[in-house]
Amino acid sequence: xxxxxxxxxxxxxxxxxxxxxxxxxxxxxxxxxxxxxxxxxxxxxxxxxxxxxxxxxxxxxxxxxxxxxxxxxxxxxxxxxxxxxxxxxxxxxxxxxxxxxxxxxxxxxxxxxxxxxxxxxxxxxxxxxxxxxxxxxxxxxxxxxxxxxxxxxxxxxxxxxxxxxxxxxxxxxxxxxxxxxxxxxxxxxxxxxxxxxxxxxxxxxxxxxxxxxxx
Amino acid sequence: xxxxxxxxxxxxxxxxxxxxxxxxxxxxxxxxxxxxxxxxxxxxxxxxxxxxxxxxxxxxxxxxxxxxxxxxxxxxxxxxxxxxxxxxxxxxxxxxxxxxxxxxxxxxxxxxxxxxxxxxxxxxxxxxxxxxxxxxxxxxxxxxxxxxxxxxxxxxxxxxxxxxxxxxxxxxxxxxxxxxxxxxxxxxxxxxxxxxxxxxxxxxxxxxxxxxxxx
DNA sequence: TTTGAAGGTGAGTAATGACTCACTCACTGT
DNA sequence: ACAGTGAGTGAGTCATTACTCACCTTCAAA
Numbered sequence: 001x002x003x004x005x006x007x008x009x010x011x012x013x014x015x016x017x018x019x020x021x022x023x024x025x026x027x028x029x030x031x032x033x034x035x036x037x038x039x040x041x042x043x044x045x046x047x048x049x050x051x052x053x054x055x056x057x058x059x060x061x062x063x064x065x066x067x068x069x070x071x072x073x074x075x076x077x078x079x080x081x082x083x084x085x086x087x088x089x090x091x092x093x094x095x096x097x098x099x100x101x102x103x104x105x106x107x108x109x110x111x112x113x114x115x116x117x118x119x120x121x122x123x124x125x126x127x128x129x130x131x132x133x134x135x136x137x138x139x140x141x142x143x144x145x146x147x148x149x150x151x152x153x154x155x156x157x158x159x160x161x162x163x164x165x166x167x168x169x170x171x172x173x174x175x176x177x178x179x180x181x182x183x184x185x186x187x188x189x190x191x192x193x194x195x196x197x198x199x200x201x202x203x204x205x206x207x208x209x210x211x212x213x214x215x
Numbered sequence: 216x217x218x219x220x221x222x223x224x225x226x227x228x229x230x231x232x233x234x235x236x237x238x239x240x241x242x243x244x245x246x247x248x249x250x251x252x253x254x255x256x257x258x259x260x261x262x263x264x265x266x267x268x269x270x271x272x273x274x275x276x277x278x279x280x281x282x283x284x285x286x287x288x289x290x291x292x293x294x295x296x297x298x299x300x301x302x303x304x305x306x307x308x309x310x311x312x313x314x315x316x317x318x319x320x321x322x323x324x325x326x327x328x329x330x331x332x333x334x335x336x337x338x339x340x341x342x343x344x345x346x347x348x349x350x351x352x353x354x355x356x357x358x359x360x361x362x363x364x365x366x367x368x369x370x371x372x373x374x375x376x377x378x379x380x381x382x383x384x385x386x387x388x389x390x391x392x393x394x395x396x397x398x399x400x401x402x403x404x405x406x407x408x409x410x411x412x413x414x415x416x417x418x419x420x421x422x423x424x425x426x427x428x429x430x
Numbered sequence: 431t432t433t434g435a436a437g438g439t440g441a442g443t444a445a446t447g448a449c450t451c452a453c454t455c456a457c458t459g460t
Numbered sequence: 461a462c463a464g465t466g467a468g469t470g471a472g473t474c475a476t477t478a479c480t481c482a483c484c485t486t487c488a489a490a
Contacts, residue, residue: 012466031333033248037448047469052449113332116391117325118246127392152413155398158406165384166377173376176331177342183370191373198367199414227436252478262439267479 016054016064019044024065028110032062032118066115066122069108070129076137083141086148088197091141092163095134096189099167106175113176131168135160142200152202159200166192231269231279234259239280243325247277247333281330281337284323285344291352298356301363303416306356307378307408310349314382315400321390328391346383350375357415367417374415381407 010018022044026035037058041048055061075098082090112130115123139160145151170188173179181188225233237259241250252273256263270276290313297305327345330338354375360366385403388394396403 010467015467031246031248033246034333036446038446046467048448049450049469049471050467053468056449058448110332113328113391117328117332118249124393131392154406154410155402158398158403159410161385161388162381162407162410165382166380168387169380169384170376172383176328177346178339183373187370188373191369192377195369195374195377195411195414197414199410199412203418225437230437251476253476263478264439264441264480265437268438271479273478 012054015046015050019046019051019054019061020065020068023061024069024107024111027062027065027114028107031114032058032120062120063122065111066120066126069111069126072130072133076133079137079141083144086145086150088145088150088201089193091138092193092197093189095138095164096167096192097185099171100185100189102185104171104175106171109171109175131164135164138163150202151200154200163192163196166196227269230259230261230265234261234266234269234276235280235283238276239284239322239326242277242280242329243322246329247273247335277335278337280326281335281341284326284341287345287348291348294352294356298359301360301365303360303365303412304408306353307412308404310353310379311382311404311407312400314386315404317400319386319390321386324386324390346379350379353378365417366415369415378407378411381411 019040023035023040026040026043029035037051038048040061041051044051051061055064075094079091079094082094108130112123112126115126135157139156142151142154142159143156146153146156170192174181183191234255238250238255241255241258244250252266253263255276256266259266266276270279290309294306294309297309323345327338327341330341350372354371357366357369357374358371361368361371385407389396398406
């Protein structure tokens with residue numbers, strides 16, 4: 001027979017990606033110490049020996065995962081857009097809904113927590129790419145709006161952390177601690193945004209409308 | 216010689232507590248899978264065999280730790296007190312400062328996260344005793360204040376989670392991710408409380424003062 | 431003085447962990 | 461036709477792990 005057309009042998013790159021994917025899922029589920037190389041190999045459908053052909057050590061594989069998972073930017077551009085227009089409501093809603101989303105898988109969050117708890121060397125970088133960007137952006141925006149005179153004068157970094165905190169904590173409860181959500185994602189997001197913005201926006205002196213007010 | 220007076224042999228109970236303390240510190244630092252029974256024994260200053268005299272398995276020791284660490288109540292009483300007086304500012308400040316405190320050790324937080332991530336069977340109970348109490352209490356208070364007409368009508372549970380989220384996230388950043396705090400504990404707490412309460416309190420219709428306003 | 435229970439241990443054991451090695455297989459360029 | 465090469469593996473090695481067991485020490489009550 002000419003060739004077993006069923007499965008073309010994957011290239012080196014594909015194998016590596018496959019291993020990373022399989023390992024990421026397992027590390028996220030059970031942590032670094034809780035996952036064995038044998039399991040990873042099995043889950044990726046290869047022999048254990050092959051894992052070590054591609055990654056010299058188990059830790060190197062873990063590091064490759066953390067280094068790989070760098071994403072996000074499309075959101076930040078959109079936020080930038082809304083920032084220019086001073087659309088407070090939109091800026092906050094976008095950030096919140098990015099994290100509170102129907103089908104986010106918890107892999108990244110779990111990896112992040114595990115890596116921080118287990119003190120992995122790349123944990124900081126991972127944190128920087130996945131969380132710090134958010135509150136740095138948000139802090140910058142809040143600072144601008146304070147200078148505009150639109151927000152009350154608060155520490156921008158603290159305020160940004162507070163908001164991100166609401167949202168991240170919500171995910172934590174839901175995805176890690178299994179607390180059920182009793183509201184739709186949209187309602188949750190809008191409640192958080194509303195609560196937070198109301199606390200932040202400076203009232204003109206008199207006259208206040210219950211609805212949204214921007215610029 | 217009559218007796219080595221230097222070290223009185225500890226009783227069963229004391230040994231057990233010593234083991235639990237030693238193990239708790241190690242599990243908090245490195246997780247369940249990252250900690251060996253040999254390390255625990257060494258840290259408690261006994262032979263490995265003794266560990267198994269007191270706890271049939273390593274998991275049982277872990278379970279004993281989670282079951283042991285149940286505290287808190289003195290705070291809840293104080294909160295109850297402030298609740299009766301409808302002292303919003305105080306209620307929120309007390310809860311926040313309980314968690315954001317100069318010298319809390321991160322052991323409990325780390326144990327909580329590890330146990331949830333590693334999916335330990337007692338994790339739920341641990342979570343219930345250490346976190347759920349807080350936001351259940353707070354949610355109840357918020358509900359009352361909404362009925363009083365003092366707070367805007369929001370979902371009390373969601374609002375409570377939002378506030379606790381700010382605070383817990385702050386600890387997470389600080390204790391787990393090593394993010395430095397650039398403000399004193401007091402300022403941090405008062406910023407959070409101020410932000411949140413301002414967003415929550417219903418404005419009478421006109422007239423607003425920049426300072427605190429309660430009841 | 432004996433006894434025996436409680437506190438304690440050194441030296442295992444069986445299983446499992448990460449990692450290695452000698453080797454095969456399938457395909458390609460010459 | 462066949463050497464070369466990269467993908468892949470079965471069967472290890474050796475250290476470590478959770479857990480066991482036969483035995484020791486102390487001390488108070490009988």
